[in-house]
Amino acid sequence: MDVKQVQLDAEGFLVDYKEWNEELAKELAKEEGIEELTDRHWHVIRFMREEYEKTGQVPTIRRLKNAGGIPTKELYALFPNGPAKKAARIAGLPKPQGCV
Amino acid sequence: MKNIVILGAGTAGTIMANKLAAALDKTEWQITVVDQEEIHYYQPGFLFIPFGIYTREDVIKPKRDYLPPGVNLIMSKIEVIEPDRNRVKLENGKVLPYDFLIIATGSRIHPEETEGMLNGAWHKNIFDFYTLEGALKLANFLKYWEGGRMVLNIVEMPIKCPVAPLEFVFLADWWFTEQGIRDKVEIVFATPLPGAFTKPRASHFLGNFLEKKGIHLVPEFNIERVDSSKNKIISYDEKEIEYDLLVTIPTNMGDEVIARSGMGDDLNFVPTDKHTLQSSQFENVFVIGDATNLPSSKAGSVAHFQSEVLFENIMRAIEGRPLQPKFDGHANCFIESGFGKGILIDFNYDVEPLPGKFPLPGIGPFSLLEETKMNHWGKMMFRWMYWNLLLKGSELPIQAQMNLAGKRL
The missing domain is CATH 3.50.50.60 (FAD/NAD(P)-binding domain)
Incomplete structure (x- = not known):
């Protein structure tokens, strides 16, 4: 399954998170300017998917820090310019709920 | 005697106490409100203090003056909420059993x-x-x-x-x-x-x-x-x-008692049904105002709109009728823009702020998404409405649900 075969919403987020696989993640990462996904990237991605399956919500940066043990500083280094959005997209999850 | 316990006597908690006290039979229901501070702050007024427009006296009043007679007000910190046992433990040692709990502990x-x-x-x-x-x-x-x-x-x-x-x-x-x-x-x-x-x-x-x-x-x-x-x-x-x-x-975070009670998210906000205001976890627990995790604004106008939906739903819960999913995320905010002018925005979960007239479609007197002097006066007048009408749970000439009439798409 590659990017051309899955359904993306207007902003490029996967419509059904179950259509996700690791190959797809690599492709989405390249689109986001991340050439190679390291172990730490995968740690974030897997944690986000687990949380989403459990709670139905895309975890916040604070949640990634508190429950996922991922320091915010590192998250910004791994997924530069808007880590919450970027990591969610690569993990095949919907766009994080905007604030109000 | 059955019990409704309200945690917090800020904007949301005070409105709920007033609405429920007026509707419930006093021989059947005891309403108890818990708060740790005697002073009610008019929080929208804090904005004006740095510029010398308001003073301390303009934004403080005793909480007791705004709660109806017959409501039992307890001044104490809350130690823990035990939703599995339908009770709240206070720091002063008291244990409050409840039939319904309203969490209105705000954010700081x-x-x-x-x-x-x-x-x-x-x-x-x-x-x-x-x-x-x-x-x-x-x-x-x-x-x-x-x-x-x-x-x-x-x-x-x-x-x-x-x-x-x-x-x-x-x-x-x-x-x-x-x-x-x-x-x-x-x-x-x-x-x-x-x-x-x-x-x-x-x-x-x-x-x-x-x-x-x-x-x-x-x-x-x-x-x-x-x-x-x-x-x-x-x-x-x-x-x-x-x-x-x-x-x-x-x-901004919700109250620490929410964390102590294991009832919150990572910012101590309580997971709440977006439309009914019932807790996502406990059937007889309801949440209102800044304490919720809802994707609506944390603002007095929102607490006010929520209070109408929550009042209706508590009455329904008491009578064993199904709850109504009527909260639409409605918020209404006057934005001071300086030099005696203001902007007004009105929106909900689904509809973003649009231009138009408010609250009377086509008439106003307020203008949406536009800078006018009238909007500024609306904001200044609001303080009087807050103390004299809003906290007391009186009807205001604004519907709880957002109205598309008068708006230009």
């Missing part, structure tokens, strides 16, 4: 969440205006300030009253002009959001206002720490902004 600022924020310069050249103390100290600082670079920074979303930071810089632009030092002050608005506000159309409109007033917008700035020895704030991706005066909107 937590400057200690940002590294370096409290390192010596707190309330010296770093201020908040979300507490009465912070607003008063900032007023005192501004009185003697001769100018420099003022940076307003929102640490992270969500925050109480998301328009207040914008109002602050608009008013500051006006106030420095009045003081004759506007040319000596640089105003910077640094926000984690991609623009001036959260909703695209209003964000664009308000962004233009920033530009018109010569206020420099720095979007997508996510603060990591404050270096108060060098007077700069540093973001997670190593961007730096220098300041002479830092006005911060610190991290």
Whole structure:
């Protein structure tokens, strides 16, 4: 399954998170300017998917820090310019709920 | 005797106590309200204090004066909520059993969440205006300030009253002009959001206002720490902004009792049904106002609109009828824009702020997404409405649900 075969919403987020696989993640990462996904990237991605399956919500940066043990500083280094959005997209999850 | 316990006597808790006391049979129901502080703060007024428009006396009243007779008010901290056992334990040792619980414990600022924020310069050249103390100290600082670079920074979303930071810089632009030092002050608005506000159309409109007033917008700035020895704030991706005066909107979090009771998310906000206001976990627990995790604004107008839906749903729950999913995320915010003018926005979960007339379609007197003098008077008049009508749970001439009539799509 590659990017051309899955359904993306207007902003490029996967419509059904179950259509996700690791190959797809690599492709989405390249689109986001991340050439190679390291172990730490995968740690974030897997944690986000687990949380989403459990709670139905895309975890916040604070949640990634508190429950996922991922320091915010590192998250910004791994997924530069808007880590919450970027990591969610690569993990095949919907766009994080905007604030109000 | 059956019990309804309300935790918190702020805007939401007070309105609920008044509505329920007027409707329930006193021989059958005891309403108990718990709070730890005697003073009710008119929080929308804090914004005006740094500029000398309001004083301390304008924004405080005794909580007791706003609760109806017959309601049992207990002044105590809450130790823990035990929703599995339908009871609340207070710090003073009392245990309150309940049939229905309403959580209205609000949200507060937590400057200690940002590294370096409290390192010596707190309330010296770093201020908040979300507490009465912070607003008063900032007023005192501004009185003697001769100018420099003022940076307003929102640490992270969500925050109480998301328009207040914008109002602050608009008013500051006006106030420095009045003081004759506007040319000596640089105003910077640094926000984690991609623009001036959260909703695209209003964000664009308000962004233009920033530009018109010569206020420099720095979007997508996510603060990591404050270096108060060098007077700069540093973001997670190593961007730096220098300041002479830092006005911060610190991290907002729900009450610690929510965390102690294991009932909150990572910011201690209580997971709540978006439309019924019932707790996502417990059938006989309801949540209102800033304490919820809802994607609606944390604001008095929202608490007021929620109170109408929640009142109806509590009455239904008491009678064993199904709840109505009627809360639509409706918010209504007057935005002070300086020089005696204001902007009004009205929106809900699905419909972003649109231009038009309010509350009477086509008539007004207020104008939506437009800057007018009438809107400013609306905001100033609101304080009277707050103390005399809103807290008492009286009917206001505004519907709980957002109305599309009078709006231009």
